[in-house]
Amino acid sequence: MIGDFISLIFPEVCIHCKTTLFKGEKQICTNCTSDLPKSVGSNVGFNLLNKFILFPKVTEAHSYLAFSKKGIVQSLLHQLKYEANQDIGIMIGRWFGADLKEAGFKTELILPVPLHISRLRTRGYNQSDLFSEGLSESLGIPWTNQLVKRTKKTLTQTKKGRIERWENVEKIFSVMDHSTINDKDVTIVDDVITTGATLNSCVQAVSDSGARSISVLTIAVANPK
Ligand SMILES: [Zn+2]
Incomplete structure (x- = not known):
């Protein structure tokens, strides 16, 4: 009442x-x-596989929505990242998880891309944790933010060329316990993918620690192809 x-x-x-x-x-x-700018005729969203050509272990990569300036996705992400609207992240995760489940998506463990500790302190939460939580509920698959750690902040990338930019994000993640990931089909989760540099760095760390296969899921892609 x-x-x-x-x-x-x-x-x-x-x-x-x-x-x-x-x-x-x-x-x-x-x-x-x-x-919502969803991919037409597909339950798995926009295909991002061409952003992970360096890593053959990445067998699936999908984004739920397409980002456009001033569009709905910008409102959703703004709420999620800057207005402490944490329910949004869980809600989107549930929606995408339900679609993926219907499409027969399989994985064993969900791993959100961690924020740097200083960013986590300012924001108070990691938006990718919330997205993971929603996905986990719909897919019935566990998630954890205890395995992958961010060791470095990403340096500013704006003035760098494409190759330098990739070098710049090398080895910013490490996996704490290889035995939990070893020989498993895991899914790495982030909010937005632009160049894919940060996600590729995370994929590298997870790939090196013995995952059998890797899927990548994001809420939004900046330039869907
Ligand atoms: Zn409305």
Whole structure:
């Protein structure tokens, strides 16, 4: 009853179009949900495999949504990263997880790409942990943020050429316990993929610690092809 009373005074609005939400709608209205930039005719989203050609162990790589400036995905990511709206991350993970499950996606362990400790302290949470949590619920597969650690902050990449940029993110991750990953089909999870440099660095660490195969899942891709 108190919840109903509060929502009468401060009605919840859609995080993107700001219309008042109906009962049963959460965070994002039905219209915006049906407008989500998903890959047409595919339950596994946008194929990212061409960003991981250096690592033959990467057998699947998919992004749920396509990012565009001022679009719904930008609103979702802004809420998730800068407005402490943690439920958004879990919700998107559940949605994508349900689609992937229907498509027959298989994995044994979900590993979010960790934030650097200083970033984690400022934000208070890792958005990729939340996405992992939602995926884990829908897929019925465990996730952990205790295995992969970030040892370095990524240096600024804006003024560097493509090759330098890749060198720049080399060895910024390490795997704490190889035996847990060894011979397993694992999934690495991140919020957004742009060049793929950070994810490739994480893939390298996980690949070196003996994973049998690696899948990569992200919420959004900046330039879907
Ligand atoms: Zn809306």
